[in-house]
Amino acid sequence: MTDIMSETVTSPARDINFIISLLEAGDAKDLRSYLADIHPADFADQFEQLSNDQREGFIALTPELISAEVLAQLEDEVVEDILPLLPSHQIAGAITELDNDDATQIFEEMEDEQRSEILEVLEPEDRANLEASLAFDEETIGRLMQREFVAAPPFWTVGDTIDHMRATGEGLPDLFYNIWIVDTKFHPIGHIPVSTLMRNSRDTSLQTLMDDQVVTIAQNMDQEEAAYLFEKYHLISSPVVDDDGRISGIMTADDIIDIIQDENKEDMLALAGVTEAGVTDTAFSTVKARAPWLFINLMTAILASFVIAMFEYTITEFVQLAILMPIVASMGGNAGTQTLAVAVRSLAERDLTSQTAWRAIRREGVAALFNGIIFAVALAIIAYVWFGRQDIAIVAFIAMIINHLFAGLAGIMVPLGLKKLGFDPAVSSSVFVTTVTDVVGFFAFLGFAALMLL
């Protein structure tokens, strides 16, 4: 039995073509019995891989299989697509069943009309929770937190707490990992892991068990900041406090993992000049997400072309320059991108701070000089062997060192500067850095060539 369990859960027995064949046969019965056996997360993964038409066919055939748990597991964009296809009573049921953080995420994806329809049929408490969450900005903790938690005063005993939990029953969250110890004003003053509580005898007072180090998260905190605190302090759950320091909800590590993945994806795509990407992207949305940065790149490439055009005459005289100049620009571009990726990552991990900025700039400068010299020598040799001209080799040598230096310094100073000015360093640094390396690369190379060769 064990083996079957783990098998079913970690790798679904059948691949997606099995679902597709049942769909095409309109075999609702087999679809139901197959999906009853697999984990909602596995089904959500498979459902995401269906085409739009197949999803619509699925919902037309067996709408009830899109359960609350499945909705909570699907990617937001897929939820947005299918909500209009599901009966309102089913969505309302799912929202009631789910913890409020999951319910909020589903609610976020609805059209206004459907929202009011659903709000009408919800219980007052569910409605109040939803509205409270939606009052916070997207990507802040107030929007994402779970509003149910277990708190106890320090003068209770282990026994009091256990009795209280047994009595409360439904009002508790499905899962929790810490009891938050609060003062009379509901400020968290300590915490007791549930596993510690369980190990101690009923008459132990919470005061003696509690750890008085509590990392609290503010309701208005950006999700990225909260994720950083979880990473830094190795948290499993953490209380969220309102402006007066009163506990108003909790965040747990499983939701933080989702946040971290979203933020990492955002940074990685932003560095490459992509604003958004998802499983359901069409060719059209792909164009929309990428054309703006390509347009900016076109502008900066033209800027670099102007630099080349300044030396039109030099190139006519020495066509070898046209052959070598992309090497200088490309090496600078790569070196700059390397430095930039390291800098953006270090900023995200808070390793690069105002305290360490100068040390990092110095290190990048020295490293750029080193790499510059290494590859300047290499290019000079290649140029000399290829064209047999010492003067062109010298020009290539000097231009390479200069461009590496600019690349290294731009790679670290552009993201630091953007961060200091309050911008996201991942988003627009690339364009600045490659513009610098293109313009400097062409200008240094052709400029020195004009001076030395003409």
Place this chain on the structure above:
Amino acid sequence: MTDIMSETVTSPARDINFIISLLEAGDAKDLRSYLADIHPADFADQFEQLSNDQREGFIALTPELISAEVLAQLEDEVVEDILPLLPSHQIAGAITELDNDDATQIFEEMEDEQRSEILEVLEPEDRANLEASLAFDEETIGRLMQREFVAAPPFWTVGDTIDHMRATGEGLPDLFYNIWIVDTKFHPIGHIPVSTLMRNSRDTSLQTLMDDQVVTIAQNMDQEEAAYLFEKYHLISSPVVDDDGRISGIMTADDIIDIIQDENKEDMLALAGVTEAGVTDTAFSTVKARAPWLFINLMTAILASFVIAMFEYTITEFVQLAILMPIVASMGGNAGTQTLAVAVRSLAERDLTSQTAWRAIRREGVAALFNGIIFAVALAIIAYVWFGRQDIAIVAFIAMIINHLFAGLAGIMVPLGLKKLGFDPAVSSSVFVTTVTDVVGFFAFLGFAALMLL
């Protein structure tokens, strides 16, 4: 009191210059009392920001402040640097005090000589645990898992379990979140969250409480795979099983967060052609981590130059080509990088699978054609306005579309191909893709120019 607590923990009262000034004054007493107040994670962060000399000075003055908890929080590379400076008995004490996963990480950073010294003074059980962990490959779960966990047979009651835990005391992990229900062969057959256990009366049998869906992780599993399972199934902790399916340890979400951050960092740096980067990097290690990829880039840039050299005569006749050709190459390079970043990220998130590969390739092809046409028109107009030559505008137009198409297809097919061949798609895709876009860009542009203009 609350406010002070949260303040101390989430933002240390003093910045790093305070520590430095105490260090310079040799004020061990104030250093001790300041550090007693702040969270070990905050202290670890500050210690990482010290220079090598300052770290040595710190350890010479107050070695005891590098506690077990601090060692567990420091980055591996910093631990490696300072272990030789710490007294062996202190390290042995830390290893005994820590959970075995943290102990293993510290042990990994030691020189052989220090290892045998420490092994000699450890308790047999701690030694056996360490050796068992180190028998697994780096970055596999066997190395990273915690070897202490709580398991119970299904026929026990809640009361039995609680009594067992109270009796066992020291043998239990510091924190745990689930009770793993095992059969007589120690195979996990279900789990009960501690919070569920607590809420139920003492006479409830575990069998009735347990959730029989268990996501197990194999000892030999790569850490990235395990992180993916945590993300997918929203796990807080998960049992690790040996080759016979017997539970041998657990993984928890806080450690998974560290793994996710490491893997993301690796992918992001690899895409930019950096093999490694850390807080303690010197200029020399920076050069070492980047020069190899710059060297490969030099080779591919020279390849692109050969293509240009093939059309030396065409360029001499029409110097405008030298001015415009970097634009075509740069646009293709950017479009390819965009597609590549999306593909690498989708592969990491398992959104891009063999099931969805063709759909993604088709989408990228269509999007590339669209973007190609948009920017081909733009460049053609610019070329016409700039140089007043219709023929050059047409050449630019055709080359731009071709290069966008190749960029889009290379951007998705290169990482898919590398993955299929068993390579990490993040590591070497960039170089292939930019080589394609450079070579195709120059060849298409200059080739059509030679055909049309000469």
